[in-house]
Amino acid sequence: MSDQEKDVQQPAKPKKPKIPRQKMPEQDPIERAHNFYEVALGYDNDLALLEASRCLRCKKPYCMAGCPVEVDIPDFIEMIKQGDLIGAAWKVKEKNSLPRIAGRVCPQESQCEAKCVLNKGGKGEPCAIGRLERFVADWAAVHGEGKMPELPKPTGLKVAVVGSGPAGLTLAGALIKKGIAVEVLEALHELGGVLVYGIPEFRLPKAIVRDEVDELRKMGVVFRTNWVVGRIETVDDLLEKRKFDGVFIGTGAGAPLFLKIPGENLNGVYSANEFLTRANLMKAYKFPESDTPVAKGRRVVVFGGGNVAMDAARTALRLGAEEVTIVYRRTMEELPARAEEVHHAVEEGIKFKLLSAPLEILGNETGWAVGIRCQQMTLGEPDQSGRRRPVPVPGQTFEIECDTAIVAIGNAANPLVPTTTKNLETNKWGNIVADLETGKTAKDRVWAGGDIVTGAATVILAMGAGRKAALSMLDTFGIS
């Protein structure tokens, strides 16, 4: 044995080896930019165990406080350590009915993982809670033996849920487990709301949404598709004619905003909602195997800097675009999208034209978009949101060639349900006014939550709102 080896084998003090945060395997960027398969591949057993072993099992788990649905994070991670993966999955499901979805689309970096003590206020490496959640939920979906929790006796109460997005599904799951009959009413032909029309296959495979919905169906939740509340029957009909004991409105942020600039109605100009709906829900990516087409742009520009803009840009790339450019008014630092999504987009070759504000979409004589004219911006003083406000640089405009332009600057409230429901209070943006802690609206027996209340936000916040509204309903009904 040499002296050197002796040094290594005899450290001054025995110290637990530091395990780094385990990366999740992903599809190669060049390959995945041309397919719709899921980008992130998930942990295997070994990686999950290694990552779980990093959890310190804090006496005061700050991570839980960072979770909108308060999943018992240290407990489920402990169960992974002990090899009880089914148990871990059910532990998660006690609070979160849709863990396979949350594990994929939650912004954990600003929630549970931000609060993890290993994060050390952003300087450290937090435990990868989201990846572990995804792992146990996926594992249970494949290996689970239908170990459904026993349902209590029916209470005789029934609740109608308007919209089958994350808020409505979460509420349905929470209520059915307490013996309340639940009927979910969905306008589209598929269940899941934004989870199926908006979030692309490569981030959230639709089979997973179907599985989660099927699980709720097995527990007894009744689903009705093609059912437009506000047209085929109103919320008042649900209460008065169909005698529901409560109604939850979770219709989402339904109406796309446009830029209000010239040329916006040219052919080739889409709202992100339309572009993503065609590609995801209507499966335009396999046209003509499916009947719905979408413009397969050669040069595509996307306006906006949020997660939806990233989704639209990456979808356009996968549909075969040669060049996809995100046009954003501020800089990379201010992009509202999740860091992970921006990172993925950059890896796949999405271009960013920053400090640029669109002035006009240019068209040809047949009515098709051929380019955009932009205003060069610079960052000025911080605004109310704390971000530095973009201000125009006088006299500096430029053009970008494109054949497809996608507007991803957000959504307004869809007025269909608010305007057809008596005595429902809305704010100046058309969002339903509801107590953020209970989901209670101004109308008796009517609760609301998710984007229709808050304006466009995240899937997990909608799930949190669904959970809070469910607890408030149970409280109102006198069920614990």
Next chain:
Amino acid sequence: MFEILEKERIGPGVNRAVIFAPDIARAHHPGQFIILRTHEDGERIPLTVADKDVEKGTITLVWQEVGVTTYFMGTMCPGEKLQDMCGPLGKPTHIEKFGTVVSVGGGIGVAPLFPITKGMHDAGNHVITIIGARTQGLLIMTEEMRSVSDELLIATDDGSYGIHGFVTQVLQKLIDEGRKIDLCVAIGPVPMMKAVVNVTKKANLPTVVSLNPIMVDGTGMCGACRVEVGGKTMFGCVDGPEFNGFDVDFDLLTKRLAMYKGPELIALNKFRESPRGCQCNIPEGM
């Protein structure tokens, strides 16, 4: 699933079907439409409801074969089911006693015009109906329209039936004769609606048109159906489908309707080459 109870060909490439959809029949008002999907990989297309029977729980659809979905529907027989049907959608027609109402229908547009005309007639209006088509064989629902009109005028472009000429010429004649008309409702191909508005605008005769832009969801979520009305962008599905004809940018609508011409042809040709799309497999009379 929505079962087809009756189906018949009422003209070249024009079909009529009665479909079991009790919830839609019960909730439907004149002017509203539905969105349907024939099968799992099918597209969503809007069609205006031509008639309904609340007691039997049925609605009637009339369609012309133009794209993959309408051709597919042309091959469907009673007993078969449509995968999805969503509705009623859109704002109902504003119906009240206006006085004298002229209903102008061109080609397939006569079908959605029928429940509106019936509503206007039931509301006590004196209804003058003008329907037209390129040629006699393409005229549809003339007897139904006669039953809800006080006067029925029929025109064909080639003179094979009724008045030789366009519906606009018939309308112009009524105006020139000094007939007192309070409202015009026009539904048909975009060039027809545009021509009608050209006539009524000069006479300052209020005119309602029903637009048929491309749609996906039909509930205001996607914005595919953008139309410009009075210089403002509106959604055909939730703000319409009916608008003040004077304010509609028909040229923009025409351009937007042509957006998927290429892909539509690809999809249609693919369907025609499939066993289902081969016309020789369709039972006679279907």
